[in-house]
Amino acid sequence: MKILVPVKRVIDYNVKPRVKSDGSGVDLANVKMSMNPFDEIAIEEALRLREKGVATEVIAVSVGPEKAQETLRTALAMGADRAILVVAEDVEPLGVAKLLAKIMEEEAPGLVILGKQAIDDDSNQTGQMLAALTGRPQGTFASKVEVSGDSVNVTREVDGGSETVSLKTPAIITTDLRLNEPRYASLPNIMKAKSKPMAMKTPADYGVDVSPRLKTLKVVEPATRSAGIKVADVDALAAKLKEMGVTA
Amino acid sequence: MSVLIWVEHDNASMKDATLAVVTAAAKLGDVHALVAGNGCSAVADQAAKVAGVSKVLLANDAAFANALAENVAPLIAGLMANHDAFLAPATAHGKNIAPRVAASLDVMQISDILSVESADTFTRPIYAGNAIATVQSSDAKKVITVRGTAFVKAEPSGGSASIEAVSGGGDAGLSAFVGAEIAKLERPELTSAKIIVSGGRALKDAATFEEIIFPLADKLGAAVGASRAAVDAGYVPNDYQVGQTGKIVAPEVYVAVGISGAIQHLAGMKDSKTIIAINKDEDAPIFQVADIGLVADLFKAVPELVAKI
Numbered sequence: 001m002k003i004l005v006p007v008k009r010v011i012d013y014n015v016k017p018r019v020k021s022d023g024s025g026v027d028l029a030n031v032k033m034s035m036n037p038f039d040e041i042a043i044e045e046a047l048r049l050r051e052k053g054v055a056t057e058v059i060a061v062s063v064g065p066e067k068a069q070e071t072l073r074t075a076l077a078m079g080a081d082r083a084i085l086v087v088a089e090d091v092e093p094l095g096v097a098k099l100l101a102k103i104m105e106e107e108a109p110g111l112v113i114l115g116k117q118a119i120d121d122d123s124n125q126t127g128q129m130l131a132a133l134t135g136r137p138q139g140t141f142a143s144k145v146e147v148s149g150d151s152v153n154v155t156r157e158v159d160g161g162s163e164t165v166s167l168k169t170p171a172i173i174t175t176d177l178r179l180n181e182p183r184y185a186s187l188p189n190i191m192k193a194k195s196k197p198m199a200m201k202t203p204a205d206y207g208v209d210v211s212p213r214l215k216t217l218k219v220v221e222p223a224t225r226s227a228g229i230k231v232a233d234v235d236a237l238a239a240k241l242k243e244m245g246v247t248a
Numbered sequence: 249m250s251v252l253i254w255v256e257h258d259n260a261s262m263k264d265a266t267l268a269v270v271t272a273a274a275k276l277g278d279v280h281a282l283v284a285g286n287g288c289s290a291v292a293d294q295a296a297k298v299a300g301v302s303k304v305l306l307a308n309d310a311a312f313a314n315a316l317a318e319n320v321a322p323l324i325a326g327l328m329a330n331h332d333a334f335l336a337p338a339t340a341h342g343k344n345i346a347p348r349v350a351a352s353l354d355v356m357q358i359s360d361i362l363s364v365e366s367a368d369t370f371t372r373p374i375y376a377g378n379a380i381a382t383v384q385s386s387d388a389k390k391v392i393t394v395r396g397t398a399f400v401k402a403e404p405s406g407g408s409a410s411i412e413a414v415s416g417g418g419d420a421g422l423s424a425f426v427g428a429e430i431a432k433l434e435r436p437e438l439t440s441a442k443i444i445v446s447g448g449r450a451l452k453d454a455a456t457f458e459e460i461i462f463p464l465a466d467k468l469g470a471a472v473g474a475s476r477a478a479v480d481a482g483y484v485p486n487d488y489q490v491g492q493t494g495k496i497v498a499p500e501v502y503v504a505v506g507i508s509g510a511i512q513h514l515a516g517m518k519d520s521k522t523i524i525a526i527n528k529d530e531d532a533p534i535f536q537v538a539d540i541g542l543v544a545d546l547f548k549a550v551p552e553l554v555a556k557i
Contacts, residue, residue, distance in 0.1 A: 016511060017375040026379055093347070094356040121374055122492075123359050128317065128347035137318050137422035140344045143486070153426060157486055158340040160437070163428035165316065168421075177476075177493055178486050213356035217369065217382040225518060228539035230530075234549050237524070237542050238556040244522065246443065246468060246501055247557040 001110030001147075001169075003046040003055045005080065006100055007039040009064050009071040010120045023218040026120075035071045038115025040078075040182040041175040045145060046113050047079045048180065054147045055110070057081045061103055063096045065089050069198065076193035077185035083198040088210055093121075095203070095210030097129035102206040104134055109170060111152065116141050116174040127174035137167035141176040249277030249367065252305075252327055254336035254345065257283065257291040259313060264440045265337035267298065267401035272394045273335045274300045274402070275364040281305065281409070282327065284320050284417075286313035292411050299403035304411045311419040314428075315341050321348040323417030328353055333390040338496075342393050350391035357391045358383060362398040376492035377515035396439060397498035397519055431485065438490070441471030443501045446490055446517070449477035450506030450527070450546060457483040460546065461505060463554045473497065473517075475507045491516035506546045509534030526550065 011017055012032040020027045035043075049055040060075035061084040062068040072083040086099050104112065117124035131138035139145070139154025143162060146153045147169070155164045157176045185193070203210045231237045241247045251273040256263040266281070273279045281295045284307040292306040305327065311319040324345070328334060334349055336342030338360045350357035361370040362380065369384045370392065438444065445465040451457040457478065465472045473490040474483065490497055492515040502520035507513060509525075509532055517523070518537055525538035528545050535541045542549060 011375070017378045019379045026375055092356050094351060094354075097351055119376060119492075122376065123357070124343050125347035125350070125357050125359060128344065129351035129357075131317070132321060132348040132351035135422075137420075138344070138348065140317075141340065156340075158428070158430075159439070160433070160487055161428060161430035161485075163314070163430075164426040166424045166426050168423070176486075177480075213385060213387050214358065215384045215386065217384055219374070219379050219381045222373070222377060222380050222518075225523070225537040227536050228523075228541065230535070230541040230543060234542070234544070234552045234556060237526075237540065237549075238553060240524075240540055241557055244501070 001055050002057045002059060002107055003049060004059050004061060004104065004107055004109040004112045005039070005042050005046045005075065006061050006096070006112070006114050006126070007043065007071055007075050008036045008062065008115070008118045009033050009068040010036045010118050013037050013119060019219055019221045023220055025216065025219050033067070035074050036115050036118045038117060038175050041177070041179050042113040042115050043075050043078050043080060044180045044182040045175060049147065059084065059107060059109070061100070062086070063088055063091050063099055072198055073193050074185065076196045077190040078183060079189065082196055084201060085198060086201045086203060088203050090212065091210045092212050092214060093123045093125035093129055094213065095208065096126050097133055098208045099203060099206055099210070100130045101133040102208060104170070111169060111171055111173060113173045113175065116176055127172050131172040136170050136172055138172045139165055139167050140174045142173050143176050143178045145173060145179070249332045250280060250330065251277045251333045251335060252280050252282055252324070252331040254342055255281050255283045255291060255295050256337050256339055256341060257285060257288060259285045259288045260290060262291050262294040264401065265339050265396045266295070267404060268396040268399040269335050269337050269394045270298055270300050270402035271399040272361065272364055276333055276367060278302050280331065282307065282324065284312040284315065284323060286310050296409040296411055297405050297407050299406040301407050301409045304409050305414045306411055307414050307416070309415070309418055311417070314425040315345065316423050316425060317345045317348045318420040318422040319417055320345055321352060322420065324349045325352045326416040327414065328389060333392065335392045335394055338393040338395050346391055346393050353389055353391065355387045355389055355391045356385065357393070358385060359393050360395045361392055362395055376512055378511065395496060397496055431487065435465060436469070436471040438471045438473055438488070438495050438497055441499050443468050443470035444473050444497055444499045445470045445503045445505065446473035446475065446507060447478055447483070447505050448475040448507030449481055451478060451483055454483045460550050464503070464550055467554050467557055470503070475510070475513045504534050504538070505550060507534055508532045509537065
């Protein structure tokens with residue numbers, strides 16, 4: 001079974017995004033970019049399934065700028081077998097899902113494992129949309145994945161706890177934080193990744209229209225809170241709570 | 249404009265998250281509430297009483313019992329022939345189902361909206377809440393998820409909507425529900441609590457977390473939350489997590505104990521009305537957003553506070 005893992009190049013998790021002064025977006029010039037953290041978890045899960053002998057090949061795919069090659073090289077260095085880059089900028093989740101649906105047709109993977117959301121646009125849509133477009137089941141926000149025969153049990157993080165669903169493969173899975181702890185790429189593997197195959201494509205190759213449906217009119221900083229007061233001791237805090245009516 | 253909304257429920261009762269969606273939907277048009285489940289007529293009765301709901305659509309089918317997206321999305325997509333927008337709460341169910349509906353209608357969803365600016369323009373948080381985008385949709389129909397804390401809750405009584413049975417969808421034969429492990433809560437639920445006491449990594453381990461945080465929460469009648477660091481360290485389960493990747497909360501009072509105030513945590517609680525922080529590091533970023541700060545060793549201060557309130 002093949003596993004397809006879409007990954008996205010995003011602002012690094014540890015960088016605080018700055019809104020551009022003209023309100024047109026977030027300033028990404030000279031900012032460290034990395035693989036979306038949820039996508040690293042997706043790659044890791046696919047690799048573990050290959051190591052268990054469940055999967056035979058892990059294919060990383062990205063829809064993004066030319067520079068997303070770096071993100072795919074990271075995936076290859078972690079252990080993915082080959083990569084596909086569809087070069088296109090600022091494609092919305094619906095467009096990405098349409099491209100992935102075409103790639104699914106070509107590659108016929110048994111599983112597609114994606115991050116539940118990208119930490120830039122925070123949409124949380126692509127996996128569910130891909131499942132809809134391909135008419136396949138979806139296991140979103142996964143904390144555990146168990147493949148047996150032609151079905152997969154996915155334990156999902158839901159409000160108040162977890163639930164388990166059984167899905168027929170091919171299935172679409174989106175990852176939550178607790179699914180696994182992604183490995184670091186070792187230096188020899190980083191070197192090896194440089195010679196792994198990477199196919200370069202465009203949306204036109206797949207006959208997919210990726211023109212956006214949403215127009216961003218402006219981007220602003222959120223309302224800020226200002227620091228309040230500091231109280232001297234527990235007595236003063238207890239008095240404040242009483243004053244606020246929180247305690248009797 | 250007629251707007252279809254997803255009623256969040258457990259087949260027995262309607263969840264509060266629904267009420268904020270009613271408020272958002274009412275800004276767009278006539279609100280029709282979809283109750284899809286199994287043996288959930290009591291939920292339909294509740295939904296019919298919500299002020300602002302003009303019609304309840306009740307889809308009773310064993311295949312809808314656990315809100316499997318594969319089964320309910322076709323039902324919703326079918327009903328969208330007669331509606332202009334679909335709104336769901338940004339809950340685990342809403343986030344799971346809405347994009348499946350959107351893609352089957354060839355619509356680009358607008359996730360987690362904070363406000364309705366006009367019939368096609370909305371604001372939503374991006375970059376973990378570090379920026380707020382105003383977006384305009386060119387799609388003929390809108391599919392939207394709603395951040396519950398950003399909208400006032402509609403009145404749960406006062407309405408008298410009609411209830412109409414609808415059908416469509418059903419068992420798609422793609423997925424099955426195996427089981428759930430929902431923690432039995434002895435305290436209020438995080439997303440609807442008026443007061444939250446949250447603990448961070450400084451709590452050391454699961455036993456200490458329980459020993460320090462739980463008594464304060466119980467004294468205040470509060471829900472218990474945690475930072476991602478505390479969850480990652482295994483002190484409490486993941487569903488306690490407050491933050492961009494966990495739950496977004498906005499209680500009346502948020503008490504942060506031993507939480508430094510990482511960006512991703514602040515994104516989940518900075519809309520709280522009053523923030524109280526207890527931390528021994530006076531330079532901790534949490535103090536930059538706290539209304540009331542106490543610089544103290546939490547292991548002494550919290551038990552002392554519990555004794556004094």
